[in-house]
Amino acid sequence: MNCNQITPTVLAEEKDFRPWCASCALKQEDRILGSFETLPDVDQRIELAFLEKQLKTLGQEYDEKARIYLEDDSERKEYEDSRAGEEDIPVAxxxxxxxQQGLSIGRNQLYVWxxxxxxxxxxxxxxxxLPTRQSLDKKRMTIEYKTYVEKKSGRLKQSPQIQITPLGQAFFIRALAEERSRG
Structure with missing residues (x-):
């Protein structure tokens, strides 16, 4: 057997029946399938395996960043969940x-409060x-602009109005009820 040859030696009587590729450096599954990979094919396989590992690593990094983002953004999520079934309402x-809940207060008194x-x-x-910056940041109120026609000039104008979010509704009702029960 040639010293560079990788395949095992065979007996002299079996040499006649050896397949032609027995002297080649093929893997057993390649012999069965009849395929033979060249060096560029092997390089491509290695590169694909490397890219798969990179893709898996990037996916894990993305999942970790998404988890951190969702944890940090829990307040925003809580706000959006609280708004899911309800709408913003005006102060009136x-x-x-x-x-209706037994707190005697009118629109103007509520504005004063x-x-x-x-x-x-x-x-x-x-x-x-108008709402303060703190009320807007805590998502208790929003500003809605109503468009109207000015009577004198006929021009379109916008008027800002306070809208109370569902989160703000619960907060203000609870705060006013606590204040009234204390005093």
Whole structure:
């Protein structure tokens, strides 16, 4: 047998029956399938295996970052979940809901209460009550702009109005009820 040859030696009488590829450096499964891989094919396989490992690593990194993002963003998720079934309502509607629950307060009194507690302020330029930055950041209120036609000039104008989110509705009803029960 040649010293460079990889296949095992065979007996002299069996040499006649050897397949032609017995002297080649083929794997058993390649002999069965009749395939023979060249060096570029092997390189491609190695590269594909490497790319699969990279893809798996990137997938794990992505999953980890997504998990961290979702944990950090739990407050936003809680807010969105609280808004799932309900809509933002104006202050007048919140006053009606409070009256139905036994808290005697009207729209104007509720605006005064919101201003005293620092949840809203009066903008003299627009002649409107607007939510404070803190109320907007804590997702208790939003601003909705209503479009109307000015009577004198006929131009379209926008007027900001306070809208109470479902999270804010629960907070304000609870806060007012606690305040009324204490005093």
């Amino acid at each position: 509607r919140l006053a009606e809901i409070m009256r 919101l201003r005293k507690r620092g949840f809203a302020y009066f903008d003299a330029l627009r002649n409107r009550n």
